[in-house]
Amino acid sequence: MATLYRKTLNWLDERFGAGSVEEFLRHKTVPVSRHIIWYYLGGMTLFLFIIQVLTGILLLLYYRPTPNDAFESVQYIMTQVRFGWLIRSVHSWSANLMIFTAFVHMFSVYFLKAYRKPRELTWISGMLLFFILLGFGFSGYLLPWNTLAFFATKVGTEMAGSIPGIGKWLLVFLRGGEEVTGATLTRFFGFHVAVLPGLATLLLAIHLFLVQRLGMSVPPSVERAIAEGRTAQRSMPFFPSFLLRDMIGWYAALGVLGGLAAIFPWELGAKADAFAAAPAGIRPEWYFLFMFQTLKYLPAKILFLEGELAGLLGFGAVAAVWVLVPFLDRRAGFGRLTRFFTGLGIFALGYIVVVSALALR
Amino acid sequence: METADPTPRGTVQPGRRWVNLLLGSGVVASIISFIYPALRYIIPPPVAESPSRFVVAAKVGELKNNSGKIFKFGSRPALLVRLVDGSYRAFSAVCTHLNCTVQYRSDLREIWCACHNGLYDLGGRNVSGPPPRPLEIFEVHIQGEDVVVTRTA
Amino acid sequence: MKNFMTFIALMLFSLHPGFAAPPKDTCVTCHSVLEGDLAKPAKQFEGDVHHQAGLSCADCHGGDPNDESLNAMSRAKGFRGAPKKNQTPDFCARCHSDAAYMHRFNPKMRVDQLTQYLTSVHGKRLKQGDSKVAACVDCHGVHNTLPASDTRSTVHPAKVAATCAHCHSDPVYMKAYGIPTDQAARYQRSVHAEMLEQGDTSSPTCSTCHGNHGATPPGVTSVASVCGTCHVFFAQLFEKSPHQVAFAKLGLPGCVQCHSNHEIIRPTDAWVGSAPQSVCITCHAAGDKGYTAAQAMSADLAKLDASIGRAEKVLDVAERAGMEVSGAKMGLVDANEALVKARVNLHTFDDSALQKLTDSGVEIAGKSYQAGVAALRERDFRRKGLGIALIAIVLAITGLYLKIRQMESTNS
Numbered sequence: 001m002a003t004l005y006r007k008t009l010n011w012l013d014e015r016f017g018a019g020s021v022e023e024f025l026r027h028k029t030v031p032v033s034r035h036i037i038w039y040y041l042g043g044m045t046l047f048l049f050i051i052q053v054l055t056g057i058l059l060l061l062y063y064r065p066t067p068n069d070a071f072e073s074v075q076y077i078m079t080q081v082r083f084g085w086l087i088r089s090v091h092s093w094s095a096n097l098m099i100f101t102a103f104v105h106m107f108s109v110y111f112l113k114a115y116r117k118p119r120e121l122t123w124i125s126g127m128l129l130f131f132i133l134l135g136f137g138f139s140g141y142l143l144p145w146n147t148l149a150f151f152a153t154k155v156g157t158e159m160a161g162s163i164p165g166i167g168k169w170l171l172v173f174l175r176g177g178e179e180v181t182g183a184t185l186t187r188f189f190g191f192h193v194a195v196l197p198g199l200a201t202l203l204l205a206i207h208l209f210l211v212q213r214l215g216m217s218v219p220p221s222v223e224r225a226i227a228e229g230r231t232a233q234r235s236m237p238f239f240p241s242f243l244l245r246d247m248i249g250w251y252a253a254l255g256v257l258g259g260l261a262a263i264f265p266w267e268l269g270a271k272a273d274a275f276a277a278a279p280a281g282i283r284p285e286w287y288f289l290f291m292f293q294t295l296k297y298l299p300a301k302i303l304f305l306e307g308e309l310a311g312l313l314g315f316g317a318v319a320a321v322w323v324l325v326p327f328l329d330r331r332a333g334f335g336r337l338t339r340f341f342t343g344l345g346i347f348a349l350g351y352i353v354v355v356s357a358l359a360l361r
Numbered sequence: 362m363e364t365a366d367p368t369p370r371g372t373v374q375p376g377r378r379w380v381n382l383l384l385g386s387g388v389v390a391s392i393i394s395f396i397y398p399a400l401r402y403i404i405p406p407p408v409a410e411s412p413s414r415f416v417v418a419a420k421v422g423e424l425k426n427n428s429g430k431i432f433k434f435g436s437r438p439a440l441l442v443r444l445v446d447g448s449y450r451a452f453s454a455v456c457t458h459l460n461c462t463v464q465y466r467s468d469l470r471e472i473w474c475a476c477h478n479g480l481y482d483l484g485g486r487n488v489s490g491p492p493p494r495p496l497e498i499f500e501v502h503i504q505g506e507d508v509v510v511t512r513t514a
Numbered sequence: 515m516k517n518f519m520t521f522i523a524l525m526l527f528s529l530h531p532g533f534a535a536p537p538k539d540t541c542v543t544c545h546s547v548l549e550g551d552l553a554k555p556a557k558q559f560e561g562d563v564h565h566q567a568g569l570s571c572a573d574c575h576g577g578d579p580n581d582e583s584l585n586a587m588s589r590a591k592g593f594r595g596a597p598k599k600n601q602t603p604d605f606c607a608r609c610h611s612d613a614a615y616m617h618r619f620n621p622k623m624r625v626d627q628l629t630q631y632l633t634s635v636h637g638k639r640l641k642q643g644d645s646k647v648a649a650c651v652d653c654h655g656v657h658n659t660l661p662a663s664d665t666r667s668t669v670h671p672a673k674v675a676a677t678c679a680h681c682h683s684d685p686v687y688m689k690a691y692g693i694p695t696d697q698a699a700r701y702q703r704s705v706h707a708e709m710l711e712q713g714d715t716s717s718p719t720c721s722t723c724h725g726n727h728g729a730t731p732p733g734v735t736s737v738a739s740v741c742g743t744c745h746v747f748f749a750q751l752f753e754k755s756p757h758q759v760a761f762a763k764l765g766l767p768g769c770v771q772c773h774s775n776h777e778i779i780r781p782t783d784a785w786v787g788s789a790p791q792s793v794c795i796t797c798h799a800a801g802d803k804g805y806t807a808a809q810a811m812s813a814d815l816a817k818l819d820a821s822i823g824r825a826e827k828v829l830d831v832a833e834r835a836g837m838e839v840s841g842a843k844m845g846l847v848d849a850n851e852a853l854v855k856a857r858v859n860l861h862t863f864d865d866s867a868l869q870k871l872t873d874s875g876v877e878i879a880g881k882s883y884q885a886g887v888a889a890l891r892e893r894d895f896r897r898k899g900l901g902i903a904l905i906a907i908v909l910a911i912t913g914l915y916l917k918i919r920q921m922e923s924t925n926s
Contacts, residue, residue, distance in 0.1 A: 054399075058399060058402055058403065061402075061403060068511070068512075075838065075840075078838045079838040079841070080406045081402060081405075081406050082398075082401040082402055082404065082406060083398035083399070083401050083402045084402060085838075085896070086398050086402075086896075087398070087399075087402055240921065241918065241921065241922065244914050244917060244918050244921075245914075245918060247910075247914055248911050248914045248915060251391065251907045251910050251911050251914070252907075252911065254391070254395070254903075254907060255903075255904050255907045255908075258900050258903050258904065258907075259900060259904070261900075262896045262897055262899070262900040263836070263897070263900075264836065265836035265837075268838060376920070377920060380913065380916045380917050380920050381917070383909065383912060383913040383916060384910070384913030384914060384916070384917050385913070386909060386913070387906060387907075387908075387909030387910030387911070387912065387913040387914075388910050388913065390905075390906035390909055390910070391903070391906040391907050391909070391910045393906070394899075394902060394903035394906045394907075395903075398899075437844060437847075455847070459850075459851075459854050460847050460850060460851065461851040461854060461855070462848070462851060475855070476851065476854050476855055476858065477747065477854075477858065478746045478747055490746075493714070
């Protein structure tokens with residue numbers, strides 16, 4: 001086994017210098033501290049993304065992206081195709097799990113201040129990836145063309161339309177017209193299987209390259225402790241120690257996904273009917289809930305702005321601050337400003353959790 | 362990456378082998394339990410197409426003037442009617458009273474429900490008897506030799 | 515005296531130059547400033563359908579609406595006064611039976627109400643001198659009459675029962691006639707009243723079965739025809755059934771015998787058969803052909819109902835477990851159709867026709883049931899598969915864990 005590995009490596013090395021890459025990776029380490037649990041989340045998100053790609057490709061073999069056929073094709077997958085129920089439910093559940101782990105990964109990086117120099121670009125590319133994941137979630141949600149999806153898309157794109165200046169254009173661009181129709185479905189399908197995967201691949205490549213190049217960040221508290229001589233720098237080799245632990249997590253995730261697919265299969269619902277009234281209590285998926293609920297709380301007018309518009313602009317401002325935090329929190333790791341940003345992060349996390357819970361009541 | 366094994370060969374080797382065996386078989390078993398469904402999935406099922414929203418209800422010339430035909434539309438019955446003047450109309454055949462299947466009456470030139478004598482006119486409107494609502498109307502197009510019925514999305 | 519003074523004041527007031535042109539309708543002008551019952555007609559008349567059509571007091575009562583003096587109400591001016599009770603039909607019919615006149619206002623309007631009325635129980639008794647019976651204004655109101663299509667009208671379909679009940683549910687008023695006074699109360703409990711309340715104006719009320727102007731209760735022999743105008747199939751089947759001849763011989767009132775006339779409630783399958791709640795055992799007893807037929811029909815209906823219920827239950831369980839069973843559920847629609855038709859066919863009172871329907875329904879329901887069972891089998895297969903996959907995963911995780919421990923114990 002080992003000699004086969006050696007032989008293959010040598011063959012590749014003679015062709016494009018694979019040896020130096022392997023050498024580099026062999027020395028990749030992960031800092032060990034009580035915070036090590038958070039370090040698994042990036043890999044977990046990547047693993048779930050790969051699951052999405054694989055199940056997505058399988059679904060593509062049977063799915064038809066037209067209003068006449070979309071719902072029926074998903075129904076077909078759920079009922080007629082062998083293990084279609086499994087592939088489809090895994091795809092839907094994994095999407096949610098992936099966005100959840102992405103959230104946790106993002107917040108853990110934020111609180112561990114891994115975005116500080118020299119990793120600002122890693123943070124930016126990661127945030128862009130996060131927005132792309134939300135885009136995947138939003139575009140994919142419409143594809144079964146059931147009542148819930150149809151109206152959730154209607155409400156969501158409506159909100160986009162209220163942005164000043166570009167709003168109208170953005171709405172028409174997203175919907176492929178004035179209303180949510182078959183054109184919207186075609187467009188969202190294009191985003192979901194071509195545009196977003198392309199962008200994601202590019203950003204993922206950048207993100208992963210930067211992570212390898214810059215190595216893993218050490219938490220600020222641990223760095224300080226090492227500098228003051230209170231502890232020694234501990235690390236674990238990525239291959240095989242960390243990777244084997246990663247694999248335990250990935251297997252556990254597979255078990256959870258299988259269990260969810262078999263015991264709580266993803267609902268099919270009823271086919272979308274554009275002329276029916278929106279069902280009561282329509283709301284977006286959980287990862288958009290806190291924004292949705294916030295807009296509900298805002299008064300009709302704030303100063304001179306319409307309430308909903310003020311809300312959207314508010315989210316935009318918060319998102320901008322969040323994305324630019326490596327440049328705002330320059331002395332991350334020490335100083336009062338850093339504690340401010342930690343506090344901001346705790347507030348943001350608390351807000352998201354509480355408001356989402358309120359939306360579910 | 363093998364590291365030096367400081368403990369005596371006799372005691373660790375079987376332990377190591379068991380662990381490797383366990384790990385190997387676990388990984389292989391799990392991979393099979395993922396690959397097997399995927400392989401079965403990609404093989405198309407016997408019913409090759411999902412039932413779509415447009416259906417070939419009949420062939421041109423199959424129906425005489427002033428007659429009707431029940432056909433399957435999705436999972437529900439539908440009615441194709443050829444009028445006296447040769448044109449086609451299509452409706453859902455599910456009666457809006459208690460869901461019996463309606464039929465075309467060439468003597469009355471209206472759509473009739475055998476359960477409680479409900480009547481619908483050729484516009485699908487409920488004109489007599491218990492039905493409280495009109496029948497859903499479908500679109501009919503002639504495509505070559507086929508009479509195609511679609512549901513307006 | 516007060517009235518006279520008011521009149522004088524009015525006369526002096528009208529001498530004012532501003533009143534040089536004569537007032538439009540002196541009847542209304544004077545009567546609206548009078549008191550009590552004298553003022554009521556003037557005040558009510560504003561909303562009356564006759565007023566909307568451009569008619570004035572004088573058009574019915576005669577007299578001169580331009581004359582400001584009391585002379586306006588003189589015989590010389592053609593004043594007819596308020597008619598007595600027994601004069602009202604002719605009073606109204608003066609216009610309402612004149613086809614040429616009525617067609618100026620509403621070409622579709624019928625003009626035979628008086629003719630009809632005279633054939634009715636009310637009309638006949640009125641002619642004999644009974645002033646307690648209903649005449650035109652008792653149902654239609656007076657001076658505030660509205661067309662029957664107006665929801666506020668006393669003769670709007672939704673209001674008719676209450677209008678009839680005004681007299682017919684008053685036991686004191688109706689004492690002398692010796693007929694029941696519970697019809698309205700019973701009707702309120704019926705399915706017809708319920709449908710009418712929900713806005714289905716095709717649902718019958720008193721006048722639908724009894725007639726409105728020619729109100730006469732349908733006789734025992736004709737009640738089935740009355741019901742049959744809407745419930746066509748049931749009447750046709752009944753007519754061909756053994757009950758038709760039997761009921762006629764016994765003088766039983768057709769449909770009403772089992773379904774009642776006023777308190778017509780939703781029948782249930784329990785009405786058929788030999789159980790205590792059934793209507794069959796009212797006449798039939800153990801041993802006769804009817805009893806056996808009732809038992810057989812009841813059994814068939816119950817069999818179909820049970821098989822549909824069984825299929826629905828298993829499909830519900832499958833659906834809640836996440837299985838896709840919409841196709842099988844659609845199949846049950848046909849089984850339900852068979853049950854609906856069977857309940858209609860019941861009125862042949864012959865089990866052979868019924869059994870064909872219920873048997874086909876049972877077959878269809880059976881197929882749906884099988885589909886549900888298959889769905890549950892699939893659910894169990896998935897769970898077993900999940901179990902196997904989980905075992906493999908646990909194996910892999912255990913292997914990984916031990917491998918890690920092993921590697922790191924040798925490394926430290």
